[in-house]
Amino acid sequence: xxxxxxxxEPEHEMFRxxxxxxxxxxxxxxxxxxxxxxxxxxxxxxxxGENGWLxxxxxxxxxxxxxxxxxxxxxxxxxxxxxxxxxxxxxxHSMLVGPYLDRFANPEQKKSFLPGAVSGKTIMAIAMTEPxxxxxxxxxxxxxxxCGDHYLLNGAKTYISNGIIGDLFVVAAKTGDKRxxxxxxxxxxxxxxxxxxxxxKKMGLPVQDTAEIHFENVKVPKENLLGxxxxxxxxxxxxxxxxxxxxAISSLSHAQxxxxxxxxxxxxxRVFDRPVGSFQNTxxxxxxxxxxxxxxxxxxxxxxLLANDDKLTPEDAASAKLxxxxxxxxxxxxxxxxxxxxxxxxxxxxxxxxxxxxxxRIYAGTSEIMKEIIGRxxxxxxxxxx
Ligand SMILES: Cc1cc2nc3c(=O)[nH]c(=O)nc-3n(C[C@H](O)[C@H](O)[C@H](O)COP(=O)(O)OP(=O)(O)OC[C@H]3O[C@@H](n4cnc5c(N)ncnc54)[C@H](O)[C@@H]3O)c2cc1C
Numbered sequence: 001x002x003x004x005x006x007x008x009e010p011e012h013e014m015f016r017x018x019x020x021x022x023x024x025x026x027x028x029x030x031x032x033x034x035x036x037x038x039x040x041x042x043x044x045x046x047x048x049g050e051n052g053w054l055x056x057x058x059x060x061x062x063x064x065x066x067x068x069x070x071x072x073x074x075x076x077x078x079x080x081x082x083x084x085x086x087x088x089x090x091x092x093h094s095m096l097v098g099p100y101l102d103r104f105a106n107p108e109q110k111k112s113f114l115p116g117a118v119s120g121k122t123i124m125a126i127a128m129t130e131p132x133x134x135x136x137x138x139x140x141x142x143x144x145x146x147c148g149d150h151y152l153l154n155g156a157k158t159y160i161s162n163g164i165i166g167d168l169f170v171v172a173a174k175t176g177d178k179r180x181x182x183x184x185x186x187x188x189x190x191x192x193x194x195x196x197x198x199x200x201k202k203m204g205l206p207v208q209d210t211a212e213i214h215f216e217n218v219k220v221p222k223e224n225l226l227g228x229x230x231x232x233x234x235x236x237x238x239x240x241x242x243x244x245x246x247x248a249i250s251s252l253s254h255a256q257x258x259x260x261x262x263x264x265x266x267x268x269x270r271v272f273d274r275p276v277g278s279f280q281n282t283x284x285x286x287x288x289x290x291x292x293x294x295x296x297x298x299x300x301x302x303x304x305l306l307a308n309d310d311k312l313t314p315e316d317a318a319s320a321k322l323x324x325x326x327x328x329x330x331x332x333x334x335x336x337x338x339x340x341x342x343x344x345x346x347x348x349x350x351x352x353x354x355x356x357x358x359x360x361r362i363y364a365g366t367s368e369i370m371k372e373i374i375g376r377x378x379x380x381x382x383x384x385x386x
Pocket of ligand 1: 125126160161367
């Protein structure tokens with residue numbers, strides 16, 4: 001039995017039941033179609049919207065539930081991964097992009113952008129990474145030139161999640177020549193000069209559409225600037241602690257699911273006339289993973305409580321992301337090994353899990369950058385990392 005999780009209240013478990021019932025009945029069966037076509041459907045976002053599950057934090061005046069308790073987002077993500085697929089990026093929409101609108105949008109901006117985000121009619125994405133720079137965000141080249149009543153946006157972004165189905169992009173762009181002088185802009189896909197590049201083919205995560213996007217003389221109205229045009233870098237640093245907590249939640253939920261899939265398989269599969277799980281090697285590795293999954297879960301749940309109180313430091317969020325994504329990699333690798341040849345076959349879920357897991361140590365900040373951030377907290381590292 002997994003270690004009891006005392007940070008959840010009965011209402012979170014009731015929410016879990018409700019989400020689980022819906023996903024099992026209405027969405028689980030869609031996964032093969034999503035994998036085949038390389039994205040979820042707009043109606044899937046809208047279905048989440050109708051259930052009230054997008055941008056839970058948004059105020060009622062924008063159609064939201066006004067729930068700023070990340071435990072609900074955690075439960076939603078755990079169930080999504082368990083019953084559908086880790087590549088359904090509603091969580092990026094609500095908890096990676098959404099917080100920029102929540103924290104930095106003015107009342108008019110909230111009025112114009114949030115109702116669509118809450119209903120799922122507007123799918124959101126975040127565009128920071130560029131062909132020449134990812135980890136070193138201060139070095140981006142996309143430029144927003146102040147032209148009086150608008151900004152003129154030129155540049156290119158890559159590896160953008162929800163990039164094909166997305167309607168609204170929070171875009172990081174340079175607003176001056178100083179290193180790290182960055183502004184954040186809301187760019188919608190219907191603006192002249194906005195275009196999508198390739199729908200990128202990947203080794204895993206087929207359900208999530210990852211794309212290039214281009215800006216050629218896009219006139220972004222001044223009303224679409226979020227906050228201060230020179231403070232985008234610190235805004236990103238502020239939001240990344242929650243982004244990394246969410247990323248850790250995805251990793252650990254995925255690892256827990258891979259563990260369970262493997263446990264079931266090794267109890268059933270017989271080799272040399274005994275279950276694979278009865279070999280000491282299998283038992284020891286599974287026991288080791290069980291204890292580390294429980295420890296990681298206890299740490300992550302505590303991070304969620306701290307994030308709820310706005311007390312989670314960037315260093316602790318980086319630790320959670322590092323710990324959970326590295327453990328995820330170990331669990332899917334061991335799980336695949338215990339499946340033998342079956343683990344390499346598409347028809348076994350562990351083979352998808354193995355491929356889908358690899359990116360977790362890279363996006364939302366690589367493991368090396370997480371270590372740099374933790375090291376910086378020890379007084380040992382570089383200052384302008386986010
Ligand atoms: C499927 C997918 C989805 C993504 N979604 C999005 C998205 O929605 N929006 C978005 O903006 N971006 C997105 N990304 C981009 C992702 O965040 C970047 O790929 C990631 O931050 C790494 O940047 P990079 O690819 O440029 O690698 P690089 O920065 O070029 O890093 C290359 C290697 O150098 C190492 N390295 C870099 N700096 C240091 C250092 N100081 N010390 C030690 N080692 C270092 C890295 O750890 C890595 O191993 C996505 C990427 C993928 C693959």
